[in-house]
Amino acid sequence: MTVPSPTPPPPDYPAYDPAAVERRWQGHWRDHGTNQTDLAGATKPFYALMMFPYPSAEGLHVGNLFAFTGNDIYGRFHRMRGHDVFEPFGYDAFGIHSENFAIKVGVHPMELIPRNVANFQRQVERAGLMVDWRQAVNTTDPAYYKWTQWVFLQLYRRGLAFKKEAAVNWCPSCKTVLANEQVEHGHCERCGTAVELRQLAQWFFRISDYAERLLDNLATLDWSETTRTAQRNWIGRSEGAELVFSVTDMQADAGSAGVAVTTEMAIEEDRIRVFTTRPDTVFGATFLVLAPEHSMIDAITTLEQRAAVDAYRDQARKQDLVTRKTEREKTGVFTGAYAVNPATEQLVPVWVADYVLMEYGTGAIMAVPGHDQRDFEFARTFDLPVVRVVVREGEHAAAPVGDAAIVDTDGGRVCNSGRFDGLAVGEAKREVTAWLHGRGTGRPVVNFRLHDWCISRQRYWGPPIPIIYCDACGAQPVPEQDLPVTLPNIADFKPDDSGVSPLARHAEWFHVPCPECGRPGRRETDVSDTFLDSAWYFLRYPSATRADLAFDKAMTAKWLPVTSYIGGNEHAVLHLLYSRFITMVFKDAGLIDFEEPFTRFRAHGTIIREGAKMSKSKGNVVNPDAYFDEWGADAFRTYLMFLGPYEEGGDFRDRGISGVKRFLDRLWSSVHECTRDGTPDEGVMRKLHATIKKVGDDTPALAYNTAIAAMMEYMNALRSGERTVHRAEVEPLVQLVAPYAPHIAEALWERLGHGTSVFDGGWPAYDASRLAGDTWECVVQVQGKTRGKVTLATGASQEAAVAAAMAEPSIAKFVTGPAKKVIYVPGRLLNLVV
RNA sequence: GCGGACGUGGCGGAAUUGGCAGACGCGCGGGACUUAGGAUCCCGUACUUCACGGUGUGGGGGUUCGAGUCCCCCCGUCCGCACCA
DSSP, X not given: OOXXXXXXXXXXXXXXXXXXXXXXXXXXXXXXXXXXXXXXTOSSEEEEEEOOOOOOTTOOOHHHHHHHHHHHHHHHHHHHTTOEEEXXXXXXXXXXXXXXXXXXXXXXXXXXXXXXXXXXXXXXXXXXXXXXXXXXXXXXXXXXXHHHHHHHHHHHHTTOEEEEEEEEEEETTTTEXXXXXXXXXXXXXXXXXXXXXXXXXXXXXXXXXXXXXXXXXXGGOEEOHHHHHXXXXXXXXXXXXXXXXXXXXXXXXXTOXXXXXXXXXXXXXXXXXXXXXXXXXXXXXXXXXXXXXXXXXXXXXOHHHHHHHHHHHHHHHHSOHHHHHHOOSOOXXXXXXXXXXXXXXXXXXXXXXXXSOTTSTTSEEEEOTTTOHHHHHHHHHHTOOOOOOEEOTTOOTTSOOOSSOOOOOTTOEEOSSGGGTTOBHHHHHHHHHHHHHHTTSEEEEEEESOOOEEOEEOSSSSXXXXXXXXXXXXXXXXXXXXXXXOOOOOSOOOOOTTSXXXXXXXXXXXEEEOTTTXXXXXXXXXXXXXXXXXXXXXXXXXXXXXXXXXXXXXXXXXXXXXXXXXXXXXXXXXXXXXXXXXXXXXXXXXXXXXXXXXXEXXXXXXXXXXXXXXXXXXXXXXXXXXXXXXXXXXXXHHHHHHSSOXXXXXXXXXXXXXXXXXXXXXXXXXXXXXXXXXXXXXXXXXXXXXXXXXXXXHGGGTOHHHHHHHHHHXXXXXXXXXXXXXXXXXXXXXXXXXXXXHHHHHHHHHHTTXXXXXXXXXXXXXXXXXXXXXXXXXXEEETTEEEEEEEEETTOOHHHHHHHHHTOHHHHTTOOSOOSEEEEETTTEEEEEO
């Protein structure tokens, strides 16, 4: 087919100039309040939340823009579908990031942050996000952190905030305490320095009280499965039993291992509690192991062993988490003490070893070397007895365990366990626990990995924890009317290695009267974790302009829980878990009437560039401003969404953006050149309806890349052979494009004669009856191999289909005999089996 | 070690969930219009074969009329967690 290509007449309309279009419409939106949500009057509230960014000095990162754009498309789409969409924006600007950077460049964070925020806001506006700036929040604003402190007081009042001395992770480089979850493989998550242990008094939130609820509710949430799995693993529920091993009078019985004693001989105070998920193996527990930090060690250690035990504990204390957690060689020391195995009533030695962790369970274990690999290794190292208590199919109870613990015991049966012999492992767990329970030496227990949330930071750049210490009254909460406890603007905000916040060096701030008795008191100098700032910000947005309360009850009831939350999977565990926790506490306190903050959560993917992660050191960071300048925000947004599935991310390649820009150019031309004369083409209109359906289905599913592909495909059909475009063919396309490329859509919508925003013009409907034509292409297979296709009338019978296929010589030649079987799937294919 | 995701042209990626593998875009090749083209438009582009055809979704096996998709084994990549009792 030869397509005539007449010389086109010079266009009588302006060329597409993204810079001009975008400047004009951003101004228009600002002047007309297009992006403002009528929070009080909304009838169909739709809270489209994205994770707020840390406003770095480098400005908006493409990763940020990728995340925001995806949320913006989602929000704009739902607005067009008739919802009152609220898309707020804010800044998570406290914390170690800002502080370290401020120290590095020698500018005070109080100067630096407003500068960064202004730059961020400029870029976000350039990107064309549908943000209602009236509701913006900034966690470093006293008007915001006043309420962060108020949140602390709510937890304090309910007994959920408490102070305890604990071994904490200390980063010698950042000079601060890190939460366990901020330590990655024993190194500081921020700077990579090896973490040490220090003992400090810290403020904690009792999130572990909520473990079961946080776990159970996961089943009810519309969240990415990966995120829910990550939370489930983090909470780490395990069912088992707590068993009691009583320590005997070690002086009298020293060295008498293997001698049966009765539990009455035990000293009441010296009961070692262990947690185990394998109570069925208690008959095989041949020794106990305590964590080096275990509080009973001093009491039970014999004189002869004291020196060795002290030395071992000292060494463990000095060891940083890195070596302690990566060094897998089993080390340990005997305490000289013995305890009674509650099942066998035999004496078993009590050891101390660092492979037992104080922070999990009870800090003590019963070692079953026959069926636990770690215990097995320990037993081999120190020549301790190994007993088999489980047999699997074909194994003998008397057979020794061998070179490794027998761990895979799912189908096994208990042996060498007295009256329980022969029970299946699962049964034995219940039976043994019940038996020991009856004897007062055990009980079923559910244990969680989740530990309490340490919110203390010995730093400057955060909200001061609102507590005042008084020698007479103890720790007193700052009265609510005295909030905020303002962070003073001090010049020397650098942490030192004293382990105390720089705030302590400022007498005029530090000394304050006790709110209870009025006598001199001292302020708490710790500031709170940034995760606390972000654990409640979604509650603040709808009430951001209210100075008199943290969040308005009616407004909150109207807008929350959040309809849709989009953010990075790096916050899959901590931020989302903490937010859920705070929400539950507020529910329990009667402050709100829901307990899960985010009805729907989707994690976006990450953008890499030319196959590698973007980083300053690689020099492959994309500066959005350069792309806004060269291609326009619309093309840049659309390109980011086109490069891969939104939930997986994609590979940013500079050259790829031209295809998207060309698409927008062609859209621009098509609208400007379209005609009202005549009637739209039937085939094109059918394709249009299919495209409306596709884009309308894909967009809310975050399948942005395929939605864009569908629009491009339609564009190809629309302009195929340089045909003249009919207005009815292109007008709905402007609406489909609008969430992706909002500026050009507004401009073209106006060009088409509309006086109001395209975002208030609804979403085009498709006519399902127009999706299918009168005929369809039937793929014909012979023996499952495609041999051709025939055009069939819609609703054609199987007989008609076979007849049509056999009429094609190119198909019929493969049919060597009578069809044994015919598979006919109307609308799809015909398969002849001969 | 445990858990999760994944593996498709030269590249980014599609595939209605078992039904024409490679949509869409980049790149590349050819052509039109051009003084010119890094503009625009049209055509082509998995491999192989003159062709008929054959072969192809990391590798091997299986289920099925039919497998990128489901099952088993293996290899590889990425991401969590990591002595959690």
